[in-house]
Amino acid sequence: MAKVGNRVTSAIKVAGLLGSFAALLPLSGALAAGSAITGTITVLSNRTDMQANGMLAKYSQEFEKLYPGTTVKWQTFVDNSTVQAQMSGGVYPDVMLILPNITKPELSTYFAPLNSLGLDHKVYFANFNEYKGKVYGLPSFGDVNGIVYNKAAFKKAGITHVPTTLNALYKDMALLKKAGIVPMALNYTAKWPLANWSNVLPDLIAQNANWENTMVHSNAPFSPNTPMGKALTIVYNIVHHGWAEPQPLNTNWNTSKPMLAQGKFAMMFLGNWAVPQIIGAGAPSKDIGFFPFPTSNSGKNIAIAGPDWMYAVNKHSAHLATAMAFVKWMIEDSGYANYAGGLPPLKSQKSSVPQIAQFERDASKILTALPGSTTWTKIANAAQLDLTGGGAVQPLFTSSNLDATLQQMNQAWASARSLLGLASK
Amino acid sequence: MSRQRFSLSYKAQKAVLIAAFLILPIVLLATLSLYPALKLIFYSFTSWNGLSPRYPWVGLANYKAIFSNPLLFSSFGHNFAYLVGGLIQNVVALYFALILNSKIRGRNLFRAVLFMPFVMNAVAVVFIFRFLYGYQGALDALLQGLGLKALEHDWLGNLSLVNWSLAFVSLWEYFGFNMVIYLAALQSVPHELFEAAELDGAGRLQTLWHITLPNIRSIVQINLLLTISGAIEAFNIPFIMTNGSPPTATFLTNTVNVAFVFNNFGLASAMAIVLLIIVFVVLILQRWLVGIGRDAV
Numbered sequence: 001m002a003k004v005g006n007r008v009t010s011a012i013k014v015a016g017l018l019g020s021f022a023a024l025l026p027l028s029g030a031l032a033a034g035s036a037i038t039g040t041i042t043v044l045s046n047r048t049d050m051q052a053n054g055m056l057a058k059y060s061q062e063f064e065k066l067y068p069g070t071t072v073k074w075q076t077f078v079d080n081s082t083v084q085a086q087m088s089g090g091v092y093p094d095v096m097l098i099l100p101n102i103t104k105p106e107l108s109t110y111f112a113p114l115n116s117l118g119l120d121h122k123v124y125f126a127n128f129n130e131y132k133g134k135v136y137g138l139p140s141f142g143d144v145n146g147i148v149y150n151k152a153a154f155k156k157a158g159i160t161h162v163p164t165t166l167n168a169l170y171k172d173m174a175l176l177k178k179a180g181i182v183p184m185a186l187n188y189t190a191k192w193p194l195a196n197w198s199n200v201l202p203d204l205i206a207q208n209a210n211w212e213n214t215m216v217h218s219n220a221p222f223s224p225n226t227p228m229g230k231a232l233t234i235v236y237n238i239v240h241h242g243w244a245e246p247q248p249l250n251t252n253w254n255t256s257k258p259m260l261a262q263g264k265f266a267m268m269f270l271g272n273w274a275v276p277q278i279i280g281a282g283a284p285s286k287d288i289g290f291f292p293f294p295t296s297n298s299g300k301n302i303a304i305a306g307p308d309w310m311y312a313v314n315k316h317s318a319h320l321a322t323a324m325a326f327v328k329w330m331i332e333d334s335g336y337a338n339y340a341g342g343l344p345p346l347k348s349q350k351s352s353v354p355q356i357a358q359f360e361r362d363a364s365k366i367l368t369a370l371p372g373s374t375t376w377t378k379i380a381n382a383a384q385l386d387l388t389g390g391g392a393v394q395p396l397f398t399s400s401n402l403d404a405t406l407q408q409m410n411q412a413w414a415s416a417r418s419l420l421g422l423a424s425k
Numbered sequence: 426m427s428r429q430r431f432s433l434s435y436k437a438q439k440a441v442l443i444a445a446f447l448i449l450p451i452v453l454l455a456t457l458s459l460y461p462a463l464k465l466i467f468y469s470f471t472s473w474n475g476l477s478p479r480y481p482w483v484g485l486a487n488y489k490a491i492f493s494n495p496l497l498f499s500s501f502g503h504n505f506a507y508l509v510g511g512l513i514q515n516v517v518a519l520y521f522a523l524i525l526n527s528k529i530r531g532r533n534l535f536r537a538v539l540f541m542p543f544v545m546n547a548v549a550v551v552f553i554f555r556f557l558y559g560y561q562g563a564l565d566a567l568l569q570g571l572g573l574k575a576l577e578h579d580w581l582g583n584l585s586l587v588n589w590s591l592a593f594v595s596l597w598e599y600f601g602f603n604m605v606i607y608l609a610a611l612q613s614v615p616h617e618l619f620e621a622a623e624l625d626g627a628g629r630l631q632t633l634w635h636i637t638l639p640n641i642r643s644i645v646q647i648n649l650l651l652t653i654s655g656a657i658e659a660f661n662i663p664f665i666m667t668n669g670s671p672p673t674a675t676f677l678t679n680t681v682n683v684a685f686v687f688n689n690f691g692l693a694s695a696m697a698i699v700l701l702i703i704v705f706v707v708l709i710l711q712r713w714l715v716g717i718g719r720d721a722v
Contacts, residue, residue: 081685084475084476087476088475088476088478099476101474101475101476101688102476106476106477109478188670189581189667189668189670190668191668191670245560246560247560247579247581247582248582249579249581249582249584249587249667249670249672250558250559250560250579250580250581250582251560252555252559381687381688381689382687384496384682384683384687386682386686386687389686391682391686394670394671395671398584398671398672
């Protein structure tokens with residue numbers, strides 16, 4: 001329903017944009033792509049919740065007060081295929097979020113370089129959307145992934161410390177199950193909450209932010225002894241020991257949040273962004289904690305910080321300067337990172353979220369993520385292995401033979417490599 | 426002189442009138458149906474990623490990829506439940522149509538009630554059933570309340586059950602539509618035939634078999650056509666209810682995945698065209714099979 005509404009509003013906005021372009025045509029010319037910070041801009045956002053609770057409107061008001069004569073409108077989306085359709089139609093919001101399937105060489109087709117804002121050395125992850133020395137994307141905030149847990153549920157099961165080794169994690173899950181609590185909610189049906197298991201955990205196990213990128217050189221990156229194989233084995237163990245939801249194939253993301261908030265579920269492997277959402281679902285902040293995934297039995301667990309959505313500016317924008325100023329303001333002054341429970345994008349700032357401060361103390365090291373390799377994406381797409389969206393983790397739930405399932409993935413990967421002519425390299 | 430320009434012949438007026446009435450539907454048909462269809466055929470020969478301004482031509486490679494990947498076709502097994510469900514749906518629809526065609530009290534109310542599911546928003550229907558089938562959902566609660574705890578199931582998690590659970594949603598939602606079509610057909614059967622049969626002492630079943638069914642044969646044909654093509658193209662129920670997860674994936678949810686998850690619009694377009702061809706073949710087969718029976722009755 002929300003999706004339909006969204007489409008309708010986007011359509012209306014497209015019509016509105018077309019109208020305003022038409023109206024501006026006679027006036028443009030020398031004044032075009034104006035250097036003055038004025039006019040109406042449309043900003044894309046994935047936060048439908050913040051549109052509903054008025055936070056986005058508050059950002060508009062603050063920015064409009066700072067730069068009189070500007071108007072900031074928001075376009076939110078649930079499913080980015082609507083935005084994709086706008087982009088291929090050539091009319092899209094002034095301030096954009098970089099969709100995951102835009103490759104680096106294509107950045108300049110859609111976006112204006114942001115180097116002139118002077119932020120590229122002050123923020124993290126500026127290299128993620130950099131091409132030929134030009135920076136096209138700046139981060140809204142940073143994410144680290146870890147286990148969000150309910151402290152009251154842990155206490156009820158008699159667990160006093162968060163697990164720091166994989167064996168301790170398994171032992172704690174058994175204790176939680178005995179106490180009648182669902183140890184680890186996986187959210188099979190929503191699918192995307194599974195993405196961390198295939199897209200983040202392998203790098204954490206390898207203690208190497210670049211490990212997944214090296215999969216492109218292998219014909220068998222899913223074998224049980226590889227970081228990917230080990231990550232998927234953990235999922236398989238959780239499901240087959242009954243440590244996931246009671247009906248693991250029949251789950252509901254929206255009800256899983258209050259369940260974790262109430263302590264009926266104990267843990268979920270998500271990102272820092274989930275902490276405020278679980279608190280919002282009815283848990284007192286002191287009951288919700290966040291710790292690094294215990295990937296091995298060494299007790300030293302790392303985390304990898306990567307960018308959440310990245311801002312970009314539509315290069316066809318009629319108010320380029322306004323759009324750029326808005327991006328700069330969102331990053332430097334809006335306070336969005338703390339509101340969203342993310343890591344501040346600016347290197348000079350520290351998070352004000354207590355759970356993140358605790359997480360930073362628990363992690364032995366926080367590595368900075370590296371941009372994903374285009375070849376990796378090509379192979380994964382050709383193999384139809386949805387590693388970034390969680391779809392590739394789903395077969396483990398219905399598999400009765402872990403080795404055979406991993407072997408099938410190896411085969412899909414290897415044949416995709418040969419299809420793309422990479423096998424000999 | 427200027428008057429004469431507007432005094433068209435009757436024939437010309439007729440042509441102008443027809444053109445005026447047809448222009449709107451033809452423009453709509455062309456922009457929303459024909460143009461996308463032609464584009465679809467074009468995309469199916471490219472490896473377009475859905476966004477790029479370039480459309481790399483790959484010839485028949487997409488079609489070869491479809492037929493060399495047995496996994497894509499294995500999902501048709503899941504459509505089997507929808508097919509069986511669809512056949513039952515027609516029997517149920519015909520049954521209710523026969524009952525509601527007789528002069529029973531409150532038949533208009535019953536007709537409206539049974540047709541209601543079809544009028545409801547299809548997405549809302551799937552959401553309703555998601556709550557019914559959910560863990561500790563309404564269906565299990567009902568069974569428990571009736572003392573039938575043994576019948577409780579993991580409706581969406583049990584691999585041998587899930588597609589039947591989904592097919593039931595389809596049955597519930599669409600049988601009212603079939604019923605209305607059957608009702609319309611039944612009302613057009615000449616009443617004298619039934620009276621004559623009654624006088625000759627034909628029983629209810631004999632009347633049904635020898636008079637009702639032969640008279641509504643073409644309508645049965647149309648309903649089967651809709652049901653079978655619907656079963657082959659099952660999409661919205663698994664897509665919304667289970668997010669098209671592997672045990673419930675159909676050819677069409679796979680197609681959507683190929684386009685929007687794996688960004689291969691070229692391959693997805695080719696899959697859509699292959700599906701179209703499959704539907705055509707099945708429909709021709711069905712017409713042929715039902716046509717064979719024509720001489721026997």
